[in-house]
Amino acid sequence: xxxxxxxxxxxxxxxxxxxxxxxxxxxxxxxxxxxxxxxxxxxxxxxxxxxxxxxxxxxxxxxxxxxxxxxxxxxxxxxxxxxxxxxxxxxxxxxxxxxxxxxxxxxxxxxxxxxxxxxxxxxxxxxxxxxxxxxxxxxxxxxxxxxxxxxxxxxxxxxxxxxxxxxxxxxxxxxxxxxxxxxxxxxxxxxxxxxxxxxxx
Amino acid sequence: xxxxxxxxxxxxxxxxxxxxxxxxxxxxxxxxxxxxxxxxxxxxxxxxxxxxxxxxxxxxxxxxxxxxxxxxxxxxxxxxxxxxxxxxxxxxxxxxxxxxxxxxxxxxxxxxxxxxxxxxxxxxxxxxxxxxxxxxxxxxxxxxxxxxxxxxxxxxxxxxxxxxxxxxxxxxxxxxxxxxxxxxxxxxxxxxxxxxxxxxx
DNA sequence: AAATTGTTTAACTGTATGGTTAAATGTAAA
DNA sequence: TTTACATTTAACCATACAGTTAAACAATTT
Numbered sequence: 001x002x003x004x005x006x007x008x009x010x011x012x013x014x015x016x017x018x019x020x021x022x023x024x025x026x027x028x029x030x031x032x033x034x035x036x037x038x039x040x041x042x043x044x045x046x047x048x049x050x051x052x053x054x055x056x057x058x059x060x061x062x063x064x065x066x067x068x069x070x071x072x073x074x075x076x077x078x079x080x081x082x083x084x085x086x087x088x089x090x091x092x093x094x095x096x097x098x099x100x101x102x103x104x105x106x107x108x109x110x111x112x113x114x115x116x117x118x119x120x121x122x123x124x125x126x127x128x129x130x131x132x133x134x135x136x137x138x139x140x141x142x143x144x145x146x147x148x149x150x151x152x153x154x155x156x157x158x159x160x161x162x163x164x165x166x167x168x169x170x171x172x173x174x175x176x177x178x179x180x181x182x183x184x185x186x187x188x189x190x191x192x193x194x195x196x197x198x199x200x201x
Numbered sequence: 202x203x204x205x206x207x208x209x210x211x212x213x214x215x216x217x218x219x220x221x222x223x224x225x226x227x228x229x230x231x232x233x234x235x236x237x238x239x240x241x242x243x244x245x246x247x248x249x250x251x252x253x254x255x256x257x258x259x260x261x262x263x264x265x266x267x268x269x270x271x272x273x274x275x276x277x278x279x280x281x282x283x284x285x286x287x288x289x290x291x292x293x294x295x296x297x298x299x300x301x302x303x304x305x306x307x308x309x310x311x312x313x314x315x316x317x318x319x320x321x322x323x324x325x326x327x328x329x330x331x332x333x334x335x336x337x338x339x340x341x342x343x344x345x346x347x348x349x350x351x352x353x354x355x356x357x358x359x360x361x362x363x364x365x366x367x368x369x370x371x372x373x374x375x376x377x378x379x380x381x382x383x384x385x386x387x388x389x390x391x392x393x394x395x396x397x398x399x400x401x402x
Numbered sequence: 403a404a405a406t407t408g409t410t411t412a413a414c415t416g417t418a419t420g421g422t423t424a425a426a427t428g429t430a431a432a
Numbered sequence: 433t434t435t436a437c438a439t440t441t442a443a444c445c446a447t448a449c450a451g452t453t454a455a456a457c458a459a460t461t462t
Contacts, residue, residue: 026311106224108368149384157361160366168309173328
């Protein structure tokens with residue numbers, strides 16, 4: 001249980017952790033209360049129901065996740081520089097907030113209609129910008145021609161999956177915590193290299 | 202509800218589907234019974250408890266997943282050919298059995314200790330073989346030097362993630378079913394190309 | 403001091419759900 | 433036909449859990 005923060009903050013921190021580990025159905029209000037160092041009555045005093053609490057956490061997760069995801073295309077530099085910056089920032093982000101993709105993945109797998117929430121929150125995937133950026137890179141001779149959506153899927157996969165599936169991969173490959181931690185760290189560079197190497201004309 | 206198959210088979214099919222969509226905690230025995238076209242009493246007649254049924258499904262999933270994953274390194278050909286074969290086979294496999302990685306991921310995220318089951322089932326990741334194969338490829342001038350574990354993580358990520366996170370990606374990127382289906386299909390080649398391009402010396 | 407707000411305690415309600423049971427019915431083989 | 437197994441029906445039990453309530457206490461503000 002956290003010492004500092006307000007009670008509401010401690011609840012949110014606890015809820016994030018529990019919901020991420022167990023999902024909506026698997027989480028227990030009592031457990032969240034325990035983790036926050038309070039009791040169930042107070043938990044309901046702050047958040048009327050489990051669903052409301054979960055929705056709050058999910059919205060917060062999406063609100064952190066998407067700007068991070070879409071933001072790259074706004075910055076300076078050519079496509080190679082953007083890729084490098086994106087990979088570094090994105091792996092750092094998911095490594096520090098592993099609950100974010102995990103929650104969204106689980107919830108949207110169970111309940112695909114909830115994707116509507118994304119549009120309601122005003123996010124729009126910058127597909128046009130992506131297309132344009134890749135085309136510019138090709139024309140400038142910086143990269144070979146590729147399908148933009150394929151490229152972006154590849155990059156996101158390599159950034160997110162190793163963090164998202166950490167327990168599974170460690171379990172299957174028998175890798176210890178420290179080694180894995182270091183691997184994630186080195187991947188902030190190596191994934192960008194891997195992509196950039198592949199894009200050589 | 203399926204017409205053919207034995208009752209046990211229909212139960213397993215139903216359980217796979219429900220457990221994949223909702224996870225262990227979210228699944229309902231009644232729902233599994235309905236999907237199998239039988240009643241709850243008969244479901245318990247075949248599988249004593251939810252946990253037993255789930256364990257059966259999970260073991261089955263791991264038993265399908267790991268041989269597919271580790272099998273590549275046994276076949277003929279140089280590393281580039283193996284990568285090409287692996288990507289094609291692996292994406293085909295996960296596309297046809299999306300429940301497999303989904304189940305394992307969710308369960309091992311919640312319950313990392315269950316990774317022990319993998320060792321108990323006699324699977325061992327062929328790390329040595331992977332190392333050796335990559336080193337041979339480097340020595341033969343087929344590929345540039347890379348960290349084998351990084352490479353394998355990249356490949357697996359690009360194969361599994363787009364299928365695993367399909368709902369999330371479609372929701373975020375606003376891609377319709379058919380388009381996505383086609384993308385998965387083309388990725389059976391394009392991912393291999395992407396990797397092989399990256400590995401050029 | 404009084405009022406407001408945050409927090410605890412502890413008991414309680416209602417419901418969803420896993421699991422059981424027993425009796426009846428169907429079905430196929432011995 | 434008898435035996436054994438498969439399946440249904442329908443009721444039932446026990447438990448876990450979300451959510452409520454009321455009374456008391458603590459802390460802060462007015």
